[in-house]
Amino acid sequence: MGELTELIRSERLVLADFLETLTPDEWATPSLCGEWRVQDVAAHLTFAPVVPRGEMLGGLLRYGFRVNKASAEVSKKWAQRGPAEIIQQLRTNAAAGAKPAGVPEIAALVDTVVHSLDIRVPLGKLRTIPPEVxxxxxxxxxxxxxxxxxxxxxxxxxxxxxxxxxxxxxxxxxxxxxxxxxxxxxxxxxxxxxxxxxxxxxxxxxxxxxxxxxxx
Structure with missing residues (x-):
C-alpha cells in the first residue's frame, strides 16, 4: 500500500469513527457547504466515490449541468440512507481505496479532509490534521x-x-x-x-x- 493510499484510508477511518459519536441533532446541523447538513456532506463524501456514472450524469442532466446544484440534490438523496449506512460505506471505501472516476488519487484525500472540516467546524469539534496530510x-x-x-x-x-x-x-x-x-x-x-x-x-x-x- 502506497503512502498516499494509506493516508486516504486513515483519514476516512478517522472520520467514520468521529461520525459514530454524533447525535441526531449534530447530524442535522448545517455544514459549511451552503444548505447542506452534516448528514448531506457525509453522504456526498461517502457515496460519490462509488456511484455509477449513469446516476451522476442523470443528476447533471436533470439540473441543466449546474454542477453544484446537481451535487447538492443527489447528496441529499443519498443522505436518506441514514447515518449507519453512510458510516458503513465510508469504512468500505477506506478498505477498498474507492475514489470518484476521472480524478487523481490525491483528490480523494483532499475531499476527505476538507469535507471533514465542513462537518467539524460548525460542530466545534476540530482535530489536529497530521502534517503529512x-x-x-x-x-x-x-x-x-x-x-x-x-x-x-x-x-x-x-x-x-x-x-x-x-x-x-x-x-x-x-x-x-x-x-x-x-x-x-x-x-x-x-x-x-x-x-x-x-x-x-x-x-x-x-x-x-x-x-x-x-x-x-
Whole structure:
C-alpha cells in the first residue's frame, strides 16, 4: 500500500469513527457547504466515490449541468440512507481505496479532509490534521484548475494574487506579497472556497483576502 493510499484510508477511518459519536441533532446541523447538513456532506463524501456514472450524469442532466446544484440534490438523496449506512460505506471505501472516476488519487484525500472540516467546524469539534496530510492537501488545493474549481468559489490562486498565505501551525506557505497568517484549518478553508471570519486572518493582507473569500 502506497503512502498516499494509506493516508486516504486513515483519514476516512478517522472520520467514520468521529461520525459514530454524533447525535441526531449534530447530524442535522448545517455544514459549511451552503444548505447542506452534516448528514448531506457525509453522504456526498461517502457515496460519490462509488456511484455509477449513469446516476451522476442523470443528476447533471436533470439540473441543466449546474454542477453544484446537481451535487447538492443527489447528496441529499443519498443522505436518506441514514447515518449507519453512510458510516458503513465510508469504512468500505477506506478498505477498498474507492475514489470518484476521472480524478487523481490525491483528490480523494483532499475531499476527505476538507469535507471533514465542513462537518467539524460548525460542530466545534476540530482535530489536529497530521502534517503529512496537511501539506499535500494544501498543495493540491492551491493548484486545482477548472472544472474542479467550480465547487470551491473559483481558482484559489486568483484570490491569492498579491498575497502570501502562511499557515501558523504548519511549515507551509504560498504566494508573494502582503502576508496573511491563519491556522492550518483556516488555510484549507480559504483554499477551498469556504467562508472564514475576518478575525481568523491576521497580517497586512488580511483585509484583501477576506474581501475575496466567499461569504456563505
Amino acid at each position: 496537511f501539506a499535500p492537501v494544501a498543495d493540491f488545493s492551491v493548484s486545482i484548475r477548472w472544472p474542479m474549481t467550480i465547487s470551491v468559489g473559483r481558482n484559489a490562486r486568483k484570490r491569492l494574487q498579491g498575497l502570501r498565505l502562511v499557515a501558523d501551525d504548519y511549515d507551509w506557505s504560498y504566494g508573494e506579497g502582503a502576508q496573511v497568517n491563519a491556522s492550518g484549518v483556516t488555510v484549507l478553508r480559504v483554499l477551498n472556497g469556504r467562508p472564514v471570519a475576518r478575525t481568523e486572518l491576521t497580517g497586512p493582507g488580511a483585509d484583501q483576502l477576506y474581501a475575496a473569500q466567499p461569504k456563505g
